[in-house]
Amino acid sequence: MSGEGPRAPGTVQSGGPAGTTTAERVLAPFDVQRVRRDFPILRRLVRGRPLTYLDNAATTQKPQAVLDALTGYYTGYNANIHRGVHLLSELATAAHDAAREKARAFLNAPSTREIVFTRNSTEGINLVAHAFGRLRLREGDEVVISAMEHHSNIVPWQLVCAERGARLRVAPIDDAGELILEELEALIGPRTRIVAVTHMSNALGTINPIEAIVELAHAGGVPVLVDGSQAAYHMPVDVQALGADFYVATGHKLYGPTGIGILYGRASLLEDMPPFLGGGDMIRSVTFEGSTWNDLPHKFEAGTPDIGGAIALGAALDYISGIGLAAIARHEADLLAYATDRVAALPGVRIVGTARRKASILSFVMEGAHPHDIGTIVDQEGVAIRTGHHCAQPVMERFGVPATARASFAMYNTREDVDALVAALQRVQAVLG
Amino acid sequence: MSLNELYQEVILDHNKRPRNFGRIEGATHEAQGYNPLCGDRVAVFLHVDADRIADVAFEGSGCAISKASASLMTDRVKGCTVDEVRDLFTRFQRMVTAPPDEAVEDLGKLSVLAGVREFPVRVKCASLAWHTLKAALDKRPSASTE
Numbered sequence: 001m002s003g004e005g006p007r008a009p010g011t012v013q014s015g016g017p018a019g020t021t022t023a024e025r026v027l028a029p030f031d032v033q034r035v036r037r038d039f040p041i042l043r044r045l046v047r048g049r050p051l052t053y054l055d056n057a058a059t060t061q062k063p064q065a066v067l068d069a070l071t072g073y074y075t076g077y078n079a080n081i082h083r084g085v086h087l088l089s090e091l092a093t094a095a096h097d098a099a100r101e102k103a104r105a106f107l108n109a110p111s112t113r114e115i116v117f118t119r120n121s122t123e124g125i126n127l128v129a130h131a132f133g134r135l136r137l138r139e140g141d142e143v144v145i146s147a148m149e150h151h152s153n154i155v156p157w158q159l160v161c162a163e164r165g166a167r168l169r170v171a172p173i174d175d176a177g178e179l180i181l182e183e184l185e186a187l188i189g190p191r192t193r194i195v196a197v198t199h200m201s202n203a204l205g206t207i208n209p210i211e212a213i214v215e216l217a218h219a220g221g222v223p224v225l226v227d228g229s230q231a232a233y234h235m236p237v238d239v240q241a242l243g244a245d246f247y248v249a250t251g252h253k254l255y256g257p258t259g260i261g262i263l264y265g266r267a268s269l270l271e272d273m274p275p276f277l278g279g280g281d282m283i284r285s286v287t288f289e290g291s292t293w294n295d296l297p298h299k300f301e302a303g304t305p306d307i308g309g310a311i312a313l314g315a316a317l318d319y320i321s322g323i324g325l326a327a328i329a330r331h332e333a334d335l336l337a338y339a340t341d342r343v344a345a346l347p348g349v350r351i352v353g354t355a356r357r358k359a360s361i362l363s364f365v366m367e368g369a370h371p372h373d374i375g376t377i378v379d380q381e382g383v384a385i386r387t388g389h390h391c392a393q394p395v396m397e398r399f400g401v402p403a404t405a406r407a408s409f410a411m412y413n414t415r416e417d418v419d420a421l422v423a424a425l426q427r428v429q430a431v432l433g
Numbered sequence: 434m435s436l437n438e439l440y441q442e443v444i445l446d447h448n449k450r451p452r453n454f455g456r457i458e459g460a461t462h463e464a465q466g467y468n469p470l471c472g473d474r475v476a477v478f479l480h481v482d483a484d485r486i487a488d489v490a491f492e493g494s495g496c497a498i499s500k501a502s503a504s505l506m507t508d509r510v511k512g513c514t515v516d517e518v519r520d521l522f523t524r525f526q527r528m529v530t531a532p533p534d535e536a537v538e539d540l541g542k543l544s545v546l547a548g549v550r551e552f553p554v555r556v557k558c559a560s561l562a563w564h565t566l567k568a569a570l571d572k573r574p575s576a577s578t579e
Contacts, residue, residue, distance in 0.1 A: 370496035372495075372555070373497045373498070388472060396472070431436065431440050431445075
């Protein structure tokens with residue numbers, strides 16, 4: 001480090017002959033305290049203790065920028081969109097369109113025509129199940145899902161299969177909570193019309209090899225729906241690189257408000273699919289003899305949307321992108337590793353979900369302590385985790401447990417949060433003896 | 434209210450060493466109970482003889498509150514008449530759903546569960562066994578807290 005002059009913090013210089021030094025950026029440390037200051041709710045107390053919020057798989061907290069965007073819309077330019085010729089309507093329409101473009105960019109979808117705003121992931125999956133089902137599913141056809149799915153990626157398919165006389169096939173998972181790819185491949189056959197699989201399991205934290213799954217399915221001419229509810233806020237998602245035909249995400253996990261979700265759908269498929277919900281805005285013309293449909297994506301957006309929600313979601317996506325999902329992923333990976341080590345070291349604790357590729361989620365059971373009791377006792381210490389079947393009863397069944405306790409990490413969590421969790425779990429063991 | 438009042442000695446004891454835990458072969462009444470929100474399961478078996486609960490037992494997997502409540506229940510209802518048990522069901526429900534600051538009837542040992550009122554999500558854990566017992570008496574196969 002001979003006198004080359006001042007360097008920006010976080011850079012190093014690689015060696016080399018004098019005059020040819022290169023500055024290389026090292027990964028800047030993640031400033032979690034800076035991030036936490038953006039989330040006002042983190043300052044509140046719970047039962048007299050600081051809030052240790054570890055239920056991010058259920059929903060995330062919201063940064064001030066998102067809250068400001070929502071109130072900003074309602075105080076500044078609230079109006080219905082698309083057809084108003086007055087100023088407020090123009091502003092609202094422009095902001096709503098801008099939010100759609102942010103969603104497109106966030107998922108790297110080719111076009112905003114392929115971005116449908118929904119209420120949440122569940123609605124997105126229902127939309128595809130019913131509309132694609134009407135298009136392609138006939139009696140004797142098959143739908144393939146995995147054994148680690150959330151109920152929202154099981155039940156819509158059950159409903160549609162029952163309606164169309166089709167069959168639901170389930171690709172099994174192993175004891176680590178990983179999808180058995182050979183078994184999935186074996187299930188894809190001449191009657192398979194769609195494969196629906198999660199990008200990341202909410203109960204186990206497992207990250208699935210989507211590119212490989214898509215390759216298998218596409219080899220058989222079968223489209224793939226990917227449930228990205230958990231994945232979308234823990235890792236960068238590129239729907240083109242993944243090759244997904246449909247990808248669902250939900251706003252309230254993306255540090256945005258509840259009531260808004262994103263469905264990406266390949267244009268060629270969305271064009272062919274009949275509408276899901278009918279009503280205003282999804283039509284071009286209406287007569288009592290018949291109606292014609294609007295262009296994509298409006299064909300799938302009936303009625304007044306959650307305009308404020310979409311705008312706030314746009315602000316959330318901007319916020320996430322400003323920090324960077326790669327940086328967030330690294331920070332969360334450190335927390336998950338630290339938490340896994342500390343929690344697994346507690347006597348009588350078994351981690352449920354030990355896939356080689358995981359993110360954010362730590363599910364566990366504790367001998368002599370039912371998850372429900374664990375949850376109540378740690379809540380008294382200000383620690384928020386989730387206990388129960390996590391809308392994944394088949395997963396609980398697979399691992400032979402009635403329920404698990406689940407801690408899940410987001411960008412604002414710290415090692416201190418993990419320490420608070422562990423102290424609270426030690427309290428559980430003291431109380432229940 | 435402190436956690437100590439919910440997880441009292443008596444409750445912890447009944448959770449660790451549940452009374453009347455097991456099946457009754459040749460039960461005259463039985464029912465399954467399930468709390469879908471948290472996965473608590475209980476099965477209640479009765480031997481009713483001339484309108485009296487001659488024997489009662491339960492099996493199940495669930496949280497400490499649900500197990501302790503089932504255990505305390507079986508201890509209490511053994512030997513009671515069916516009418517007494519139905520009355521006790523109503524009084525127990527009233528106790529666990531009363532607002533936290535309201536005075537409640539003293540139900541003897543069952544009163545240890547009065548504290549559950551301050552943890553609304555857990556009330557269903559305490560009442561599952563009783564709902565299941567009632568279903569058994571009514572000759573219904575199953576009960577749920579929903």
